[in-house]
Amino acid sequence: xxxxxxxxxxxxxxxxxxxxxxxxxxxxxxxxxxxxxxxxxxxxxxxxxxxxxxxxxxxxxxxxxxxxxxxxxxxxxxxxxxxxxxxxxxxxxxxxxxxxxxxxxxxxxxxxxxxxxxxxxxxxxxxxxxxxxxxxxxxxxxxxxxxxxxxxxx
Amino acid sequence: xxxxxxxxxxxxxxxxxxxxxxxxxxxxxxxxxxxxxxxxxxxxxxxxxxxxxxxxxxxxxxxxxxxxxxxxxxxxxxxxxxxxxxxxxxxxxxxxxxxxxxxxxxxxxxxxxxxxxxxxxxxxxxxxxxxxxxxxxxxxxxxxxxxxxxxxxxxxxxxxxxxxxxxxxxxxxxxxxxxxxxxxxxxxxxxxxxxxxxxxxxxxxxxxxxxxxxxxxxxxxxxxxxxxxxxxxxxxxxxxxxxxxxxxxxxxxxxxxxxxxxxxxxxxxxxxxx
Numbered sequence: 007x008x009x010x011x012x013x014x015x016x017x018x019x020x021x022x023x024x025x026x027x028x029x030x031x032x033x034x035x036x037x038x039x040x041x042x043x044x045x046x047x048x049x050x051x052x053x054x055x056x057x058x059x060x061x062x063x064x065x066x067x068x069x070x071x072x073x074x075x076x077x078x079x080x081x082x083x084x085x086x087x088x089x090x091x092x093x094x095x096x097x098x099x100x101x102x103x104x105x106x107x108x109x110x111x112x113x114x115x116x117x118x119x120x121x122x123x124x125x126x127x128x129x130x131x132x133x134x135x136x137x138x139x140x141x142x143x144x145x146x147x148x149x150x151x152x153x154x155x156x157x158x159x160x
Numbered sequence: 161x162x163x164x165x166x167x168x169x170x171x172x173x174x175x176x177x178x179x180x181x182x183x184x185x186x187x188x189x190x191x192x193x194x195x196x197x198x199x200x201x202x203x204x205x206x207x208x209x210x211x212x213x214x215x216x217x218x219x220x221x222x223x224x225x226x227x228x229x230x231x232x233x234x235x236x237x238x239x240x241x242x243x244x245x246x247x248x249x250x251x252x253x254x255x256x257x258x259x260x261x262x263x264x265x266x267x268x269x270x271x272x273x274x275x276x277x278x279x280x281x282x283x284x285x286x287x288x289x290x291x292x293x294x295x296x297x298x299x300x301x302x303x304x305x306x307x308x309x310x311x312x313x314x315x316x317x318x319x320x321x322x323x324x325x326x327x328x329x330x331x332x333x334x335x336x337x338x339x340x341x342x343x344x345x346x347x348x349x350x351x352x353x354x355x356x357x358x359x360x361x362x363x364x365x366x367x368x369x370x371x372x373x374x375x376x377x378x379x380x381x382x383x384x385x386x387x388x389x390x391x392x393x394x395x396x397x398x399x400x401x402x403x404x405x406x407x408x409x410x411x412x413x414x415x416x417x418x419x420x421x422x423x424x425x426x427x428x429x430x431x432x433x434x
Contacts (some may be wrong), residue, residue, distance in 0.1 A: 020193065020194025020195060020196050020197070021194070021195055021196055021401060022195050022196050022199045022401060022402070023196070024199075024269055024407075026266055026269045026270060027266065029263060029266065032259055032262050032263055032266065033259065035259070036255060036256065036258075036259040039255045039258075040252060040255060043248060043251050043252060043255065044248075046425055046429060047244055047248045047429065050244065050425075050428075050429040050430075050433060051433045052433065053432050053433055058429075058430050058431065058432070059430040062425035062426075062429050062430050063422075063425065065425070066421050066422050066424075066425050069421045070418050070421050070422070073258060073414055073417055073418055073421065074414075074418065076262075077258050077259070077261070077262040077410075077414050077417075078411055078414045079265075079407075083203065084200060084203070084204070086204065087203060087204060087207045090204070090207045090208055090211055091207055091210065091211065093211060094210070094211040094214040094215060094218075095214070097215060097218075098214065098215065098218040098221065098222075101215075101218055101219075101222055102218075102221065102222045102225050105222055105225075105226060106225060106226060106229065109226060109229075109230075
């Protein structure tokens with residue numbers, strides 16, 4: 007990959023020494039991103055069950071990695087900027103996983119319900135979801151196909 | 161900037177804010193010792209800002225994860241109303257605009273002013289194309305009444321309708337005549353299948369409109385930032401020694417791309433194919 011430097015790279019003279027990649031290199035990255043996009047759309051026409059979302063997120067993460075590493079110059083940037091960037095995903099993971107864990111388990115803490123209150127009928131759990139149209143519908147008996155299901159017993 | 165200052169040593173002249181004994185490039189602000197220090201500080205600031213942006217979208221991604229876990233069947237059903245091909249086209253448009261943004265930075269690094277302008281203009285045009293495609297997608301959802309919250313089933317562009325009356329490809333079905341009873345929607349999805357959407361499908365379309373809406377707002381802001389950078393570039397304010405606004409503007413634009421890279425599969429692709 008033909009790369010060039012606008013200045014001598016080793017000099018610590020206070021000037022800005024940024025890495026300049028070749029235009030062809032950027033076009034190559036774009037080509038890879040397009041291939042990944044076509045791949046993820048094609049794959050979506052097949053059913054892999056629960057793996058659907060995992061495959062889609064893996065491809066998306068590879069695309070995001072290409073954009074961040076090369077288009078956003080993290081490859082030749084200060085390592086600290088990469089760490090700052092990645093910290094966002096660490097905190098995002100903490101946020102989502104703990105919220106998910108909370109919603110899934112809060113009913114179990116209540117001895118009255120003995121852990122039988124599932125995620126789907128959260129309105130019965132103290133501190134559970136407020137009774138929105140979503141939670142109310144889920145407990146209704148009738149409903150068209152693909153619609154309401156009865157709360158699962160755990 | 162042909163004449164950049166001699167190497168400046170940190171702490172060489174403490175407190176000497178105006179009495180410089182060295183040539184100071186015009187772009188170098190007084191509280192920085194060297195252009196490199198200024199550049200690195202700007203970059204770090206931008207990255208920290210990008211982190212806050214990711215965490216702002218994070219709230220919506222979290223809401224998506226929770227509601228999808230609560231109601232996977234309806235999410236699966238509702239996502240068939242999104243057009244994969246339009247979504248994929250928008251993805252390609254945004255990826256291409258990211259490419260031209262990166263090439264604009266490269267041209268600025270090399271001091272090719274006109275080339276930088278050209279790449280910035282292409283990037284802004286791609287942003288416009290993205291918004292036009294998004295407009296057609298939004299119009300389709302609004303016409304079918306696939307709207308968030310209490311607007312779900314509301315025929316905004318189809319005039320007033322009675323219960324059970326067909327409007328275009330969309331039919332409102334009331335399970336009960338009781339006032340305040342939520343509306344079921346019968347409509348034809350992207351594959352031509354008739355779907356009966358329960359009222360709580362409004363959560364999917366709520367997340368769809370808020371997530372893509374916030375992203376669309378970022379597209380508009382990104383366009384404005386790039387237009388401002390373009391004006392500065394045409395005025396000749398950049399050089400191989402100083403191109404920070406081009407670099408940071410492009411970083412913001414890549415962030416817009418990054419968010420879309422995740423929004424596209426989450427909203428358009430995951431779920432059982434029909």
